[in-house]
Amino acid sequence: MIGGDAAGMSAASRARRLKGPEELEIVAFERGHFTSYSACGIPYWVGGDVDDRDALIARTPEEHRARGIDLRLRTEVTEIDVAGRRVRARGLDSGAGSSYWTSYDSLVVATGARPVRPRMPGADAEGVHGVQTLDDGQELLDTLTRARGRRAVVVGAGYIGVEMAEALINRGFEVTVVNRGSEPMSTLDADMGRLVHRAMEGLGITMVNDAEVTGLLAGGDGRVRAVVTEDAEYPADVVVLGIGVRPETALAEAAGLPLGPHGGLLTDLGMRVRGRTDIWAGGDCVEVLDLVSGQERHVPLGTHANKHGQVIGTNIGGGYATFPGVVGTAVSKVCDLEIARTGLREKDARRAGLQYETVIVESTSRAGYYPGASPMTVKMIAERRTGRLLGVQIVGREGAGKRVDIAAVALTAGMTVEGMTALDLGYAPPFSPVWDPVLVAARKAAAKVQNS
Structure with missing residues (x-):
């Protein structure tokens, strides 16, 4: 091994x-x-x-x-x-x-x-970290403990970037996220990523989108002191690279x-x-x-x-087993905002040569009258004419993220959005509205596909 x-x-x-x-x-x-x-x-x-x-x-x-x-x-x-x-x-x-x-x-x-390390000046300066292993995590914690200042810059706004930004806020750092995309979480479509953007700013994180990092500056002691883009310079006592692996x-x-x-x-x-x-x-x-x-x-x-x-x-060991493949399910969170996706984004569907319809619905995690009900946004993508489910993205508060598993099972089974509307999901006011948000999206997607 x-x-x-x-x-x-x-x-x-x-x-x-x-x-x-x-x-x-x-x-x-x-x-x-x-x-x-x-x-x-x-x-x-x-x-x-x-x-x-x-x-x-x-x-x-x-x-x-x-x-x-x-x-x-x-x-x-x-x-x-x-x-x-x-x-x-x-x-x-x-x-x-x-x-x-x-x-x-x-x-x-x-x-x-391995974490992606950009080939640019200063990328190997002391205080610049990728986070992939426990050893990486320990090195980052050691840097945070020794840091002379409290300014952190996270480069990238995917899962690691977003999660590390929250972690650094929790450690008492002033956090800036520099992101080359139009919105954080490129695993979502931009309209859903915008919801994550608002939540991050609500935590006190400074979001800089549409920004390409061109270099990292180091001081005379070899430690990183700033992240540079084409338009600005962001002071940093620690830099975390969250630009993927x-x-x-x-x-x-x-x-x-x-x-x-x-x-x-x-x-x-x-x-x-x-x-x-x-x-x-x-x-x-x-x-x-x-x-x-x-x-x-x-x-x-x-x-x-x-x-x-x-x-x-x-x-x-002498047995027999296979791994058939994946549908691309993932969940994450920013503070109490839950982020989930499975299947294809719009650009994935276009790249695969698929024609599709999309719907976005606003609902709640529980029956609207039940205490603790919180808003949830569900985006669903279905293949035009056939109605085959292609992807689902969910952003919301408690109880939102794991709902994506419903869609993951439907994708694996090759279900249509019309077929999903008949799914016998569990219901009680503390857990969902009488029509689960995923099924509301399926109903709207089915109607849109029928009219396409």
């Missing part, structure tokens, strides 16, 4: 459950200090919602070793010899000349993703393994690397099939990585 987080150690654990140490030797290489942790929880740890770093760790190295897995921390694989069926590794704490070869019968590539596939590419259009490894349904019978790949370093558009996508989420690991471990 190359990689000791979600996909790699899920695969190792599943394979071990199926075959004991006398039947299957498992060696796992991890270049960091931690295994099997929730990277998705890092912003909440940084922000103080989670007190202890160890709370994010699902299984420690000691627990893996106790199950007969030869786990080698602080060890980086530097080369894959496909023809010789072996990998070269080196201990990161052992000094030069410590590399060695290890043979394999089956290889699992679970190298994850890319598959960590340099090792696989050097070995000649096939990569997709987004730079991720390509696999079959069993998570075997295409063209290979002895190499598997999973997690943030792979591309997956989008079940709605039929195209390959890079979707770096822990939910998928754990499923990939289960499939890989089952197949290596």
